[in-house]
Amino acid sequence: xxxxxxxxxxxxLESEVRLLESLAERLAAACFLHKRVVGVRVRVEKLxxxxxxxxxxxxxxxxxxxxx
Numbered sequence: 001x002x003x004x005x006x007x008x009x010x011x012x013l014e015s016e017v018r019l020l021e022s023l024a025e026r027l028a029a030a031c032f033l034h035k036r037v038v039g040v041r042v043r044v045e046k047l048x049x050x051x052x053x054x055x056x057x058x059x060x061x062x063x064x065x066x067x068x
Contacts, residue, residue: 004034020044020058028062039063 007030017023024042031040045057 004031004037007033020046020056021060024058024060028060032062032064037064 008027011026011030012023015023015026017026024044027042027044028040031037031042039062041059041061043057043059045055047055049056
């Protein structure tokens, strides 16, 4: 697909991933399918998992490996 936003939306809606970490990794990997993406920061948060904590989440940052 050529539309990054639609790719992200599709992954989130179709995903049956149990771990937020796995979802974040899938989103980051999908970003790198687009040649112009050189780096990505993905933050995923589940707001209703632990009500007294206000939310549980993860943030990952990835960079495309330089080609030498």
